[in-house]
Amino acid sequence: MRFKKISFLASKAEMAQDARAALVQRYGHVSPVQADLIVALGGDGFMLSTLHETQGLRAPVYGMNRGTVGFLMNEYSEDGLEDRLALAEETVIHPLRMTAHGVDGEEREGLAINEVSLLRKGPQAAKLRILVDGKERLSELVCDGALLATPAGSTAYNYSAHGPILPIGAEILALTAVAAFRPRRWRGALLPMRAKVRIEVLESDKRPVQAVADSFDARAVEWVEIQSAPDISHRLLFDPEHGLEERLIREQFV
Incomplete structure (x- = not known):
């Protein structure tokens, strides 16, 4: 799937803010309400807050790690984002x-x-x-x-x-x-x-x-x-072979 309108959100960390500025300049930016996709830049805490704040919107969330652990995030890279998003796999979770x-x-x-x-x-x-x-x-x-x-x-x-x-x-x-x-x-x-x-x-x-x-x-x-709460769904996108299911299995063999 190709996403034409992307909203970039970032934590207050300098690293996340710098990444957002670079991505906005390269790929453009719309508000979360207008977006086909939301990209969250930060750590797991920021991903959770982003999911809570955008739960009423139709756009899925794709995270890129600009924090510490980043279990819910994909690896950060400015290059080839549109191709990565087109190949990303969706996971639906309920709170x-x-x-x-x-x-x-x-x-x-x-x-x-x-x-x-x-x-x-x-x-x-x-x-x-x-x-x-x-x-x-x-x-x-x-x-x-x-x-x-x-x-x-x-x-x-x-x-x-x-x-x-x-x-x-x-x-x-x-x-x-x-x-x-x-x-x-x-x-x-x-x-x-x-x-x-x-x-x-x-x-x-x-x-x-x-x-x-x-x-x-x-x-x-x-x-x-x-x-x-099955009436509430959160849609997360992950790079192929790096989805939540794979990460949960991998975590048990570290």
Whole structure:
């Protein structure tokens, strides 16, 4: 597919801004609303923010790494961009929808492409109760936190917390504990993509917990409900042989 109208977006990093200036001069630029394609220049954090900000637009997003890790990005090059875009392969992912109920009674909603995490905000470990589709699965998890990750986000915070890497096409979510103290050997769980997960904070006044959906946060929560949002789709483009599926497999053999 040939993309005639391209919008170039860049993080605030000098390297990303310089790349944007060079690409705009060479290939032109339109606003994201007018674009057939959006090119995101930065790291994974900038890619996530770009996907969130443009989720209502029809244009897919092609990232080029001008950050650090760049797991969601393609390699950067100014040359042959139009040919690369014509050959790029599309991956469609769906975010998680989080509803967080605060101790103040307020409810807040957020979307997470990578994961929803609950993290302790005080000196004492958090105490969490976990329910899946309305059924209690863990009456008390004592930990620094817990997270629910999508396949696309399974190599991020989830993997650092010793959670599993999930194939991009898997209809599975990873529920992973962060520094679990009790049950000490609990290694988390794999759940169907359609599962509705509720995590309740026990002793929330004494053991405050913050909920985070990507960069959206809700402080001092009493409970959080999380489930996939199939009504929202993000379209990402990757160079052939360097798509998310290949990267997820490759990551497990590093």
